[in-house]
Amino acid sequence: MTEPVVYAVCPAGHRAGSVKPTGTMIKCQQCFRETGQTVTVMVPPRPPEPPPKLEVNWGHDECRTCGDTAPRPGEKLLPVGWMAVMIGTDPAADKYGRTRIYVGSYCGARCTIAALQARTGGHR
Numbered sequence: 188m189t190e191p192v193v194y195a196v197c198p199a200g201h202r203a204g205s206v207k208p209t210g211t212m213i214k215c216q217q218c219f220r221e222t223g224q225t226v227t228v229m230v231p232p233r234p235p236e237p238p239p240k241l242e243v244n245w246g247h248d249e250c251r252t253c254g255d256t257a258p259r260p261g262e263k264l265l266p267v268g269w270m271a272v273m274i275g276t277d278p279a280a281d282k283y284g285r286t287r288i289y290v291g292s293y294c295g296a297r298c299t300i301a302a303l304q305a306r307t308g309g310h311r
Contacts, residue, residue: 252298
């Protein structure tokens with residue numbers, strides 16, 4: 188694997204890029220073209236590599252009907268294909284003034300329908 192390019196600056200202010208190891212002497216080609224003199228500069232140290240990205244565990248969701256689990260892809264996101272059910276309420280009747288109450292998350296349409304039918308007694 189080659190090193191990333193770093194730039195050395197000569198006394199005249201020209202930048203010379205190099206992939207050679209740190210501390211290696213390189214020639215400034217622009218100084219040679221302009222003045223005919225050989226000017227050497229040292230390849231500077233490379234910046235440290237950024238730390239690897241850490242995997243974040245956002246937890247798991249469990250289907251309220253069948254008990255299936257799946258990892259969450261983000262902080263407030265459901266797994267792909269899952270559904271969250273909320274029921275609208277009268278804010279005056281709720282002691283916290285909520286307009287919606289979270290019922291649960293379900294792994295798919297079948298589990299969602301089964302849960303709603305069980306909750307409403309099977310009425311349509």
